[in-house]
Amino acid sequence: MDTPSPFSPRPLIQKIGTALRTQRVAREFGIETLVRLLNEYLPEEQVAEVRRAYNFGAEMHAGQNRSSGEPYIYHPLAVARILAEMRLDHVTLIAAILHDVIEDTSVSKDEIARQFGSEAAKLVDGVSKIEKIEGMSRVERQAESFRKLLLAMTDDLRVILVKLADRLHNMRTLGAMAPEKKRRIAQETLEIYAPIAQRLGINTLRRELEDLAFANLHPQRYEVFVKAVGERLGDVKSLIREIEQRLSKALAEEGIGATVIGRQKSYYSIYRKMQKKRLKFLDVMDLLGFRIVVAKLDECYRALGIVHHVYKPVPGLFDDYIANARGNGYQSLHTTCVGPEGKKIEIQIRTREMHHIAESGIAAHWQYKLGGRDAANSAPQARAREWLQMLLDSQGSDGAQELVENVKVDLFPDEVYVFTPKGQIRRLPKGATPVDFAYTVHSELGDHCVAARIEGHLEPLNTPLKNGQTVEIITSRHARPNAAWLNYVKTAKARSRIRAFLKEQREDEAIRLGRRLLEIALRELKLPPTVLNAKAAAPVLASYQLEELEDLFISIGTGERLAPLVARHFLPESATGTRSSDSMPLAVEGTEGLVIDYARCCRPIPGDPIIGYVSASRGIIIHRLDCEHVQARKGGPGERIALVWSEKVQGDFLAELKLKAHNRRGLLASVAGEISEAGSSIENVQMPDRSGAEEAVEMRFLITVKDRIHLARVIKRVRRLSAVERVSRS
Template sequence: MELTSGFTRIQSRIRTSRISREFGIDTLAEHLESYLPEPAIARVRAAYEFGERQHRGQFRKTGEPYIYHPLAVARILAEMRLDATTLIAAILHDVIEDTDAARDEVAARFGKEVANLVDGVSKLDRAQFHSREQATAESFRKLMLAMTHDLRVIMVKLADRLHNMRTLEGMTAAKRALIAKETLDIYAPIARRLGINSMRVELEELGFANLYPQRYAVLQRASRSITGDRRSLLREIEETLSRGLAAEGIGANVKGRRKNLYSIYRKMREKHRRFLDVFDLYGVRVIVDSVDDCYRALGIVHHQYRPITEQFNDFIANPKLNGYQSLHTTVMARGGIKFEVQIRTREMDQIAESGIAAHWQYKLGERVGKLGNLDAEEWLGHLTEMHVGEADSLTFVDDLRMDLFPDEVYVFTPKGKIIRLARGSTCVDFAYAVHTELGDRCVAARVDGHLAPLNSQLESGQTVDVITAKHARPNAAWLHFLKTAKARNGVRNFLKNQRADKAERLGQRLLDKSLSDLGLSLRRLSRTDIDRGLSEMDEPSLPALYAAIGLGKRLAPLVARHFLSGDAPIAKGRRAKPLAVEGTEGLVVEFAKCCHPVPGDAIHGQASMGRGLVVHRFGCAYSRRKGASADRVELTWADNVSGEYNVELRVTASNKRGLLATLTAKFADSDCNIENITFPERSGALITIRFLVGVHDRHHLASVIRRLRRVAAVERVERC
């Protein structure tokens, strides 16, 4: 054991020595001399000295001093030639979260810009949240919001995640798998979305290896087993294309490459293919000087090898959302082996590898980080909309996952404008992508001139014409088929505003009724009494108070007492009429599932926090048990009540062949929709079936029950 312990210490010292040489501040400074001036390098050194003091005594799970991690993060960003401010933030990215250093101290020493970047990367304190998931979601949302203000925040975070993925060996298998899954779900797609291909590929490869180590090992062995034949063919293709391009006077760099294993694995899963059926394990990239040369080179490739026409994409004319541009064509080589060829200019190649980071221009004394990619700017603007429109962080993260899609479809407006959408997007997604108001008012669509349902999934090349109506409104059911986060956010925002509006109207009616019970009314209240009552309840305005009452956050009878003058006795006023329920109040009036009231039933209301007014039947045991008298609201049905209301029926019958078919036919004859069927009890020859059905009122319900009782096999029909 002593020998083992000594060997472990020696290994640790060797590893620490190696890391010190590789990621030491001198090595970093030497690299920075190639593109940063000396004063900027001096600021980076000062940041290292401060960070080293703050992290002194802290060690990573792998055993080396903690400071080597932020230095490694800075080195990753330095290789992308990012500015000194970003590198300083990288070195200090954990000091606020993991040491005694405060944000103000960082700002005083290194400037407000560095402090903002470090604060943006820092996670929130887990202790203030109910669950790990909520804490993670809130921290991630904070990161995304900081990214919309300065994109360098996400560059630091991606580099931080990349180095963490490179050094996962100190973690348990379960922890490695958890971090790897998060990397594949969130961080690699963000790198893809921003076009940072070099980071994206390594994050995917490391994530795949740690999440599915056995699958990774199997694919790695399989890939190596076929390398020999493909390698020789790859060299032959490189030489053939190089000669052909040179003969036409096109200066080109032709190089072969192997696709990363995660891309191969994903293609096998998505297209249900065996490893040997994935034809583009290897590919060829052709780098030329100009866009004109790209198309000329395409002709030479197709002259040398037979193209597969259905596997051609022109991402130069139609760039991807992350700014990626290239010509992709798949050709048939010797032996029937298919190869993908990518053709692009040198500038396109730089953007394909570094993405948004390729747009950074280091200029001494000037602000950096301005985007040169309009698509990325549009996406960041969309992230801001998502943040403002969605209060729940877990929902925000789910929407973001949906928005980080790997594939797109290209569809056209009637005027020929190209709209890029996530694969699987529908006509409603298209409408919201064009304009929020168009999405809010769409009622139908024409796809290539033919009428199509709003949930129709779109394909590349289609022309979509959205049909609108002046009084149309978004439907909550759309949320079940929408693909893009922008469309889902648009529908949710409309429903929230609609709910707030209806809650305000309901709250005003409830308050007026409670004031009437005290011999008062809203119209007779003085401005002084109103202002005093609002101040006591800490509400900014009457509309805000109405909305709080309508949503069940405040009880109208208690609120009414705040508007009484201090010395005024409570008048025994004429009892107000019960509040009339029309059935069209929407999201702020809910019909209780414990008793399923329908028009014609004697009813009362129960104020419920966050749900608004819940309508119960008189005599409902659950309502009596759970509700306080102050929560109760007298209700009646309005004369013009309409719609369909769910009610539950329990049918006990002889268990005969064809019974269910007979009963469902009776419901259909009664113009009654069946929402759900359950079989809770079966005792000998008898069976009990529960039906959740929709009826218009008590008269309709009575008619349905009479029809069921006429069935010979039926013993009892009871309303639950």
């Protein structure tokens, strides 16, 4: 491609385009436009502070441009405009205008605090991403930034309002981004930011975030969707107007002064309903939604009766979220009726205050504060703080990426309401089990649960709970969390608590194994186990930069450090450090758990001569001594560990059988029957294709046995079958 001449008209046209676009943005999102909006509800001195923040931000961002070409300062101004339309206070608006200065300029948090106060500085710092750290991936950095955001939210919830407004403007202006980046940002918006907006009750932001994310994540699908909805609804404006007028008239005739607002439901909400209920587009009937806003609570229920008189209700499609408010404080009556031309319409009925909370959520707190009624509406903020604290409390020692996953699990709002035996209501996500229920009551109850009584009947712990059920948890003093629970729990608290227990369990096993390995290594060096005391171990711990002996045992038990090398640190300085010839092997008991692994290449079982190799990620890996991998990989004396089976070995071990037999009807059932009769269970079966004219098949069985004697008994029984030509251990 030819390089454009400096006199080519293309650069000039691009500059003119950028200049025109900048002028349009300045008119829509410039400081004067923002100031006119602020003058409607803020005192003059606070408006002046916001203007001063703009001047400071414009100076700091001078020379920076967005991908679309306009000066960067118009982005934070647009963010402030979104928050001003929600009637947020001036400190939040200052933070919105300055939200990128720490991240993108040389300004520090202290400088912002000096110029605009510590409150604004904390908000700006909370929104700012963490700095790039060498060796940290983009995903890890995003996760750490998100954890920082959550921590800042617990201190001041306005941080998330700025972040959501920032995300909304970024979504509105994704056009200049590469397609892959558009999809990544849209996916993140749907998975995290739109659900957070919903969880905090800020539905005005949530709806637009969802539709914009849908349009950028699936652009072709979105276009088809928009066209299909338009064709289905026809002249939607006249239909909405007809229903509004009919409902308003019916309510007025009964003495209820109400505002009836009709709208076409958002494209993403229709799309999500299709996915959730596995519906085709033509099967989605309620494309129109109406809100009836009344003055008093009792008028909500009176209005419901009038609506059902005007339009026939659809059975089973009624929800009372006034008596049972959602977790974010949302309250409304929901009903679905058959409207004109047989079109289904969803109708929500609520009071003015409920409507305000439903649209603004936690933002309503600061809006009421501006009006001098702070105490009247702190419930949404209190619920948000409770949710955040629960997430952070349940995190334990999980990393930032696990926290993000917990948040995703906890964000989706479909809920069931169940009762404790004393009649207390517990709100849980849809699909939650008795294990989730137990952990919402108390962590100890969850740790020791073994079964549940649901409506008086004994049920397994993986039973999904349903609305209105009474749940009683049955516990055992000796019960402990089970790794299998992670397959079906739904709440972040349960998931985090189970993971924490399993991690502690692994550490306990590693401590026991590490101590045994180190004692054997000390014995080989003619050192007594009594040297493992705090005084003698202090210099060894210092050399490894560890604080406790248990930390040293864990590092050995998990394979991070080799016991023979660690043991040499306990030798007196005058010692030669030579190893004794009578090396004592480590006895394997079969109960070591996560810090012992059995090689799949040879599948050792009790009775086999064995040897171990230390792995930094898997602890000790046990092989049969005749394994081909052992022959090929000799390993150094510190890497290999002498092993024997303990006399007290217990448990089931996997062994693989290779069998050749004449193919006949019922062969598999016959072999499986003999294996079962020998007291073994089958974990897996492989049956390759027939081997030519002989019509014989080779089969492989992965079975559980106690030891070599048990395995020999299984082989002997299988050999009795007339169809079996040969059977051997792989």
